[in-house]
Amino acid sequence: MIRARDVQVRYQRGAAMAVSGVTFDLAPGKGLLFTGGHGSGKSSVLRAVLGLAGPGGDITVFGSAPGTPAALQRIGWAPQSWPFTYGIRAGEVATMVARLKGHGPAEAAAAMEEAGFTAPNKLAPLLEIEESRQLSLACALIGTPDLLVLDDPWEFDETVAAIRRALDRGCAVLAASTDPGGLPALLGASIALAEGVPA
Amino acid sequence: MSPLAAIAVIGSAEFRALVRRRWFFITVAVGLVLIVAGTIFAFGDDGQLRSDALRSWTLAVEVIGGLVIAASLGSSAGNRDADGGWLGIQVASGVGRSPVMLGRIVGRTLALVAAFAAWIIVAAICSLIVGNGIDGPLVVTGLAGIENMLVVLTVAALCSVAIGPIAAGVTAGIVYIFVQALVNLASAAEANVIGTSWTGLMRTLYFIFPRGIVSPMVADLQARDVAGLAAPRVVVNGNIVFIQPSSWGSVIFTLGWCVLLAFAAAGAIRKRALS
Numbered sequence: 184m185i186r187a188r189d190v191q192v193r194y195q196r197g198a199a200m201a202v203s204g205v206t207f208d209l210a211p212g213k214g215l216l217f218t219g220g221h222g223s224g225k226s227s228v229l230r231a232v233l234g235l236a237g238p239g240g241d242i243t244v245f246g247s248a249p250g251t252p253a254a255l256q257r258i259g260w261a262p263q264s265w266p267f268t269y270g271i272r273a274g275e276v277a278t279m280v281a282r283l284k285g286h287g288p289a290e291a292a293a294a295m296e297e298a299g300f301t302a303p304n305k306l307a308p309l310l311e312i313e314e315s316r317q318l319s320l321a322c323a324l325i326g327t328p329d330l331l332v333l334d335d336p337w338e339f340d341e342t343v344a345a346i347r348r349a350l351d352r353g354c355a356v357l358a359a360s361t362d363p364g365g366l367p368a369l370l371g372a373s374i375a376l377a378e379g380v381p382a
Numbered sequence: 383m384s385p386l387a388a389i390a391v392i393g394s395a396e397f398r399a400l401v402r403r404r405w406f407f408i409t410v411a412v413g414l415v416l417i418v419a420g421t422i423f424a425f426g427d428d429g430q431l432r433s434d435a436l437r438s439w440t441l442a443v444e445v446i447g448g449l450v451i452a453a454s455l456g457s458s459a460g461n462r463d464a465d466g467g468w469l470g471i472q473v474a475s476g477v478g479r480s481p482v483m484l485g486r487i488v489g490r491t492l493a494l495v496a497a498f499a500a501w502i503i504v505a506a507i508c509s510l511i512v513g514n515g516i517d518g519p520l521v522v523t524g525l526a527g528i529e530n531m532l533v534v535l536t537v538a539a540l541c542s543v544a545i546g547p548i549a550a551g552v553t554a555g556i557v558y559i560f561v562q563a564l565v566n567l568a569s570a571a572e573a574n575v576i577g578t579s580w581t582g583l584m585r586t587l588y589f590i591f592p593r594g595i596v597s598p599m600v601a602d603l604q605a606r607d608v609a610g611l612a613a614p615r616v617v618v619n620g621n622i623v624f625i626q627p628s629s630w631g632s633v634i635f636t637l638g639w640c641v642l643l644a645f646a647a648a649g650a651i652r653k654r655a656l657s
Contacts, residue, residue: 192655194655230470233470235656237655258476260471262467263467264467265466266468266470267468268466270398270400270401270402270403271395272398275395275398275399276395276471279395279472279475283388283472283477284476285383306402
C-alpha cells in the first residue's frame with residue numbers, strides 16, 4: 184500500500200531538509216504512528232505521502248507516485264490544527280470533500296456522525312479545537328477510504344472506534360502525534376522522529 | 383469526478399466562504415455608503431452636473447473598492463499559507479491541482495462580480511431617485527470595471543503561487559496601472575503627441591498586453607475632465623489626449639488574457655509544496 188524509502192521534504196529551494204532518511208512500509212489493515220516534538224517532521228512525512236510536499240524521495244502509494252488523483256481518491260486526509268478557510272461552515276467543508284470524492288451530503292453527514300461532530304452549521308473559525316479535530320477526522324472518513332492519513336488525531340472515543348473499524352476492514356492507518364497516548368498500541372507500530380530524522 | 387464538476391464544487395465553496403468574510407462585507411458596504419453619499423451630493427446640482435456627480439462617485443467606488451477586492455481575492459488564490467491548510471484539503475481530495483486552482487479562481491471571480499453587482503444595482507436605484515432613470519452607461523461602466531478588476535485578480539492569483547500574498551497583491555496593482563497607462567499612451571501615440579521613437583513601442587505593447595477597458599461614459603467624463611481622481615484627464619507633453627472607448631475587440635482580447643492568466647496559475651500550482 185505504501186512503500187517509502189529515504190523520504191525527503193524540503194520547503195524552500197536550497198534550504199535544509201525538513202525530513203530525510205525516513206523509511207517505512209505500510210500494508211493493508213496495518214497502522215503506523217509517527218511521534219516526536221513540534222517541528223520534528225511528522226506532518227511533513229504525511230504530506231510527502233499525499234504528494235503535498237516534496238521532493239518526497241522514493242515513495243509509492245497504491246503502486247503509483249504520491250499525489251496522483253487516483254491515489255488521493257482512495258485516501259482520507261485529516262490535517263492538523265484549524266485547516267478550514269474563514270467564512271465556510273463546518274457542514275460545507277464535509278460536503279465539499281464528499282462531492283470532490285464522488286459522494287453526496289448523506290455521506291458527509293454520516294462521516295460527521297461517525298467522528299462525533301455535532302456542529303455542522305458553525306462557522307469554521309468559531310470551532311473549538313476539539314470540534315476542529317472531529318471535523319478533520321470526518322473529512323478523512325468520507326467514502327470508506329483504503330488509507331487513512333491522520334495528522335494529530337485526538338484520542339476521542341469516536342476516533343479510537345473509527346481507527347479500529349478502519350483497521351478491521353483492511354484500511355491502513357498512517358498517523359502523526361506529538362502526544363500519542365494510547366495510539367501506538369492501537370496502531371501497532373510507531374517511528375519516533377527528531378529534527379527530521381528517525382530518533 | 384470531471385474537472386468541470388470539480389471546478390464547480392470548489393468554486394461554489396470558495397464563493398460562499400469569501401462573501402461571508404468580514405473584510406469583504408465591509409468593503410462592499412463602504413462602497414454602497416459612498417454611492418449613497420454621492421447621490422446626496424448630486425441633489426445639490428441640476429441636469430448634467432447632477433448626473434456627472436453620481437457617475438464620478440460611483441466610478442471612484444468601482445475603481446478603488448474594486449482594486450482592493452480584486453487584489454485581496456486574487457492574492458490568496460494559490461498561496462499555500464493563506465488559508466492554513468485549506469488548499470491542501472482541496473488538493474488531497476484527488477481531483478487534480480489544476481481544477482482546484484481554477485475552482486478557487488472561479489469562486490473569487492464570482493465574489494468580485496457579486497461586489498460589483500451590489501454597487502451597480504444601488505447606483506442604478508440612486509440614479510432613478512435623482513431623476514436620471516436607470517443609467518445605462520453607468521451599468522456598462524460597472525461591467526467594464528469587472529473586466530479590469532478580473533485582470534488584477536488573475537494576475538494576483540498567478541503571482542500568489544510563487545510569492546507572498548502582499549507582494550502578489552501589490553504586483554497586480556502595478557499591472558493594473560501599467561495596462562491603464564498603456565491605453566493612455568497608445569491613444570497619445572495615435573494623436574501623435576509623443577515622440578516617434580516611442581510610438582512604435584507603445585503600439586507594440588498595446589497589441590501584446592491586456593488592455594484597460596474604457597467605457598463610453600468614462601471616455602466622456604475624462605474628455606470633460608469631470609471624472610475625478612478615478613479617471614483624471616490625460617495630458618501628455620502639454621497636450622490633452624482624448625481616450626477612445628474600448629472596442630469589442632479589446633474587450634474580448636483582455637478577457638482572453640484573463641483566461642490565459644487563470645490557466646497559467648492552474649499550471650504553476652502543480653509543482654508547489656502545500657500545507
